[in-house]
Amino acid sequence: MTSQEINSYTGPLADLVQRLAETFIAENSSPPEWIVAAPGRVNLIGEHIDYNDGFVLPMAIERYIVIAAAKSDSDEAVVNLRSVNMDQVAQLDLTKVPEPSLPPKWHSYIEGVFAGFMKKIGADASSKLPAMNLLLESNVPLGGGLSSSAALEVATATLLEAVTGVAMGLDEKALLCQKAEHDFAGVPCGIMDQFSSVFGQENAFMLLDCRSQELKHVPFSSDNISVLITNTNVKHELSGGEYGQRRSQCDSALKKLGADSWRNVTMAQVEAAKDQLGDVEFRRARHVVTEIDRTWKAAKAIESGQWDELGEMMYASHASLKDDYEVSCEELDLLVELANSIGSQGGVYGSRMTGGGFGGCTVTLVESTKVAEVTAEMEKQYQEKTGIEPHSFASRPAIGAHRIK
Incomplete structure (x- = not known):
């Protein structure tokens, strides 16, 4: 050039x-x-x-x-x-x-x-x-x-x-x-x-x-909302083939439920099959069914500008990934807790881990005018509690x- x-x-x-x-x-x-x-x-x-x-x-x-x-x-x-x-x-x-x-x-x-x-x-x-x-x-x-x-x-x-x-x-x-x-x-x-x-x-x-x-x-046309991405700067090395393990657990649960797709499974069916599934597969199934529902509803919330509602779904998604799917980690949980503690009064609507888990990033929905303030507070507290320096940036859809x- x-x-x-x-x-x-x-x-x-x-x-x-x-x-x-x-x-x-x-x-x-x-x-x-x-x-x-x-x-x-x-x-x-x-x-x-x-x-x-x-x-x-x-x-x-x-x-x-x-x-x-x-x-x-x-x-x-x-x-x-x-x-x-x-x-x-x-x-x-x-x-x-x-x-x-x-x-x-x-x-x-x-x-x-x-x-x-x-x-x-x-x-x-x-x-x-x-x-x-x-x-x-x-x-x-x-x-x-x-x-x-x-x-x-x-x-x-x-x-x-x-x-x-x-x-x-x-x-x-x-x-x-x-x-x-x-x-x-x-x-x-x-x-x-x-x-x-x-x-x-x-x-x-x-x-x-x-x-x-x-x-x-x-469409995400509101200039008043920004997406804040925060990298924990940790990636836990796992030895148990967790990704493949989760996939096989989901496949096994779907077979026990007698369905050909998770899109055809309701929470009522999962609850009814709890004993047959056992604790682990029940929780995996609960995550899949509820996360599919949350994602569809999240798109509707964006279209109608319901940011508080969207934020609650993000927190629920993180809780499900942490407790039911078990792919979070202490550092991811800490960042989400910090975002939640800042809360809507500080400009934060919602936060969750994003990606495969066991490290990596969180994604947080923030009022655009509060991004710098929220970033500084989250990074400060995260580093104080973990000794790890995180990295954050805000982005619009590109x-x-x-x-x-």
Whole structure:
């Protein structure tokens, strides 16, 4: 990018785009031919039900992965990759479709997208994909449950569309990226993360039906409300395969209930089958059924501007994740308690853990004029009680993956 092009770009991405373009020029002695961006996401409500036919209510956040690229002068059909954040390099051979390798590496997500895209375009892959230099940088916090991996996958797919002129449908792109994470990172994720990064819109949440893959944008036009994301900066390493364990417990409970989908199960049925389910599966089932209901109602509350009602649902969601699904931790619980103690009189409507759990982030609904005050108070008390410095930022719903140059 020329200085004029860099300076003409405005918005939340401006600093990141300018810095990356300048770094690319410094390292390659020429400007990038393509620049693309894809956002991370935060889920307002609807946790651990994406793989249980539920609803989720995420938004793309104003934190992005940006990739700058240009054709290289190399005679070899290779893509040279460099991550600014990790200060690591890798190389991808374009003469063959990449294969998964274990353990996954930072560039495995990129390889997975290349593999899916090369299979899509078939025999023309080698002629349509030139030797390239790729440079990427991110301001999506890593390890905080804000889907930095999905952002990397979606940014890569968006770049490949730009380079080849082969456009994918939005659903198709999201599903290709999900498959990349399944096959190359070994993570059996649901569809929420990639769909959020692809379909994000400014000033709108996304109500995603994880059974039908139908997505509805829910307008969030009030400038008086902000979404505060606070990273505990902890991630507890667990040895029991808790994610897979929760999925199998839900599958077992659903089978005992004699239903083919959690969408067809009521709390009355769960209560009636309490003895048959046993304590653990009963609590897992109660979370799934109540969280599906909460998420649907939360979308309605946003549409009607019922922020107090939405906040109560967020607190109820956290309690369910803590007690029934058992995926929270002391640090997450502390942040939610701190938000609750500030309360509506201090500008806080509601708060809950977001993401897979056992660490990561909370999401808090705050009056926009009180964000700085609430952030300072929560961070101060959290650090005093844990000795850990948290990281917070407020975001509006942001635009999804797009080409910048």
